[in-house]
Amino acid sequence: MKHIRLALIGFGVVGQGFARLLSAKRNLLKQLYDLDVSLVGVANSRHGFIYREDGLDIQTLLELAETGRPLTSYPGITSWENPLEGLGAIYADVLVEATPTNLRDAEPGISHIRKALGQGMHVVTANKGPAALAATELLALARQHNVQLRMEATVMAGTPVISTIREGMSGAQVRAIRGILNGTTNYILSAMATGRDYAEVLADAQAQGYAETDPTADVEGYDAVAKTLILSALVFGRSLKPHQVARQGITNITREQIQRATDQGQRIKLIASLRLLSNNDGKESALDARVEPLALPLSDPLARVDGVMNAISVQADTLSEVTIIGPGAGGIQTGQGLLADVIACTKA
């Protein structure tokens, strides 16, 4: 039996979802993968980093979080106020990074990831900031230290997109990708297709927890831009900057535009796309990257993906078009992406 020690930084919706999954799947991991996984360290921003050499009991951690008690009240632990200091002082095989996405400078996640990779830990992350702004640098750092950095959960949560393209489609040449990569905007556009107004649907999405109080990152397309940058780096090996992705959100889409599209047998969707452009001599040159609302014919597999569901279509030389549809958010769903990546790290 292989024993794997995990540290988890970020114990919110995703961190707790992952922990829940780890607890529920403990026996399955032993049976199917011969893996005994223990969580030895956990951190949040309010209480810092706690560590227990022999492992932390997940139910106790979840109870502390649910009852609002500090993680540091867990008995018999060592703790550090600064998670980076804690990370530097402990031994773990894999860091699971699930702190908030920051698309300005990728902090605090990027520092956690650099530190862990530098110490020879594998890293799996759901955090879009470091993946969108610094994937190439961080993957090079991982290679330098002979460990893996995996980011499945950053695009479409646990729906396997990155591993499907990078591993399942090995050897195929990807020419273009198109995707519905933001559930909030897809929920809004789907509801508007039933005749409702943008403002009314947004308020409904906020009430149901599908949209943030400040919905800018979703409705203006920044979240989809981040995922486009991640796919650009991981699928095409190109590090684009955010300004290199042409961006248009959905705030100016009117009920009339949606109705006109419906009358013409089309659906308006916020589409993130990456497409290799060819020179006159047929050689590939630039990568066209954009996030924009587009009217799609109903024959397009993306046109019928409704509600908070996400989808991606990949065009490759050997497979024509492959489409993957699945959830793109949620604690357990994103936890699944992290869990798959942890298992993949142990197979290295």
Ligand SMILES: NC(=O)c1ccc[n+]([C@@H]2O[C@H](COP(=O)([O-])OP(=O)(O)OC[C@H]3O[C@@H](n4cnc5c(N)ncnc54)[C@H](OP(=O)(O)O)[C@@H]3O)[C@@H](O)[C@H]2O)c1
């Ligand atoms: N939610 C989803 O469905 C989803 C899907 C895909 C990807 N993601 C990504 O996953 C990440 C986590 O999302 P979430 O929904 O779990 O967010 P969340 O509920 O806000 O949780 C964030 C956690 O990170 C902790 N944290 C913040 N700053 C920290 C720091 N400097 N050091 C240590 N811990 C820190 C917070 O501490 P406190 O508890 O003390 O506030 C909290 O526990 C984000 O990057 C998000 O974009 C989320």
